[in-house]
Amino acid sequence: xxxxxxxxxxxxxxxxxxxxxxxxxxxxxxxxxxxxxxxxxxxxxxxxxxxxxxxxxxxxxxxxxxxxxxxxxxxxxxxxxxxxxxxxxxxxxxxxxxxxxxxxxxxxxxxxxxxxxxxxxxxxxxxxxxxxxxxxxxxxxxxxxxxxxxxxxxxxxxxxxxxxxxxxxxxxxxxxxxx
Numbered sequence: 001x002x003x004x005x006x007x008x009x010x011x012x013x014x015x016x017x018x019x020x021x022x023x024x025x026x027x028x029x030x031x032x033x034x035x036x037x038x039x040x041x042x043x044x045x046x047x048x049x050x051x052x053x054x055x056x057x058x059x060x061x062x063x064x065x066x067x068x069x070x071x072x073x074x075x076x077x078x079x080x081x082x083x084x085x086x087x088x089x090x091x092x093x094x095x096x097x098x099x100x101x102x103x104x105x106x107x108x109x110x111x112x113x114x115x116x117x118x119x120x121x122x123x124x125x126x127x128x129x130x131x132x133x134x135x136x137x138x139x140x141x142x143x144x145x146x147x148x149x150x151x152x153x154x155x156x157x158x159x160x161x162x163x164x165x166x167x168x169x170x171x172x173x174x175x176x177x178x179x
Contacts, residue, residue, distance in 0.1 A: 035179075036179045037179075038075075038177060038178060038179055039071070039072070039177070039178065039179065040175070040176065040177050041065075041068040041071070041175070041176040042173065042174065042175045042176070043064060043065050043068065043173070043174050044171060044172070044173050044174075045060075045061060045064045045065075045171070045172045045173075045174060046169050046170070046171050047060060047160060047169060047170045047171075047172065048169055049167030049168055049169050050160065050162050050167055050170070051162065051167050052103070052162050052163065052164060052165055052167075053099060053100070053103045053161070053162060054089075054091075054099035054100075054102050054103055054159045054160075054161045054162075055099070055159060055160050055161075055162065056093055056099070056157045056158070056159055057157075057158055057159065057160045058093060058150075058152075058157040058158040061079070061158055061172065061174065062150065064174070065077075065174050065176065068176055069145065069148055069149065069150070069176060070148040071148065072145045072148060072176060072178040072179065073146075073147060073148070073178070073179055074145065074146060074147075074178050074179055075144075075145040075176060075177050075178015075179065076142055076143070076144060076145060076176075076177055076178060077142070077143045077144075077145055077150055077174060077175070077176050078140065078141070078142050078174070078175045078176075078177070079140060079141045079142075079143070079158070079172055079173070079174050080139060080140045080172065080173045080174075080175070081139040081140070081160070081170065081171070081172050082139075082170070082171040082172070082173065083134070083139065083168075083170055083171070084130075084131055084134050084139070085127060085130035085131060085134055085163050085164050085168075086130070086134060086139075086160060086161060086162050086163055086164070086168075086170050087133060087134045087136070087137035087138055087139060087160075087161045087163065088137065088138065088139060088140065088141050088158065088159065088160060088161070088172070089137045089138070089141070089158075089159050089161060090141060090143070090152065090156050090157065090158055090159070091156070091157065091159055092155055092156075092157070093155055093156060093157025094155055099159065102161075103161075106133050106136075106161075106163070110129045110132045110133055110136075111129070112125055112126055112129045113125055116128070116129065124164075124165070126163070126164055126165045127164070129163065130163035130164050133161070133163040134161075134163060137161055141158065143158075145176065145178055160172075
């Protein structure tokens, strides 16, 4: 896996006003507090080629960003896929049949082959259907971060859905923001 990363963090003094602040202390310099400023981290992850279908990739992503992720108490992880013929989604992380059934559903919903009505066929008969499937699921996810971990449900996992017939490596930019 190819990985690149950026991290930025700082602590700055901030004046914090509250709905419950005593108005007499608003201009009092001793009423300021030092709080952790939001920090950012970003990594680009290249996943190895995967065959057509839906693949559970949560552990691969967490392995690559785990060190940075552990530095966030509260925040958001944003995942962005650099491709238009694959997609990202969150779904069942235990029963492989769900991934197979999802692939079956997509293939029935979006026709392929010589009888398909698509004009865009320069990159092969599976390319235009791949673009449509990618648009259906999307290329980005946002996941909460809580205490240094992705805060997903018990049975939720991140899937990379490969919509092309021939495996291709895929690049995901993971951006972390929080405190």
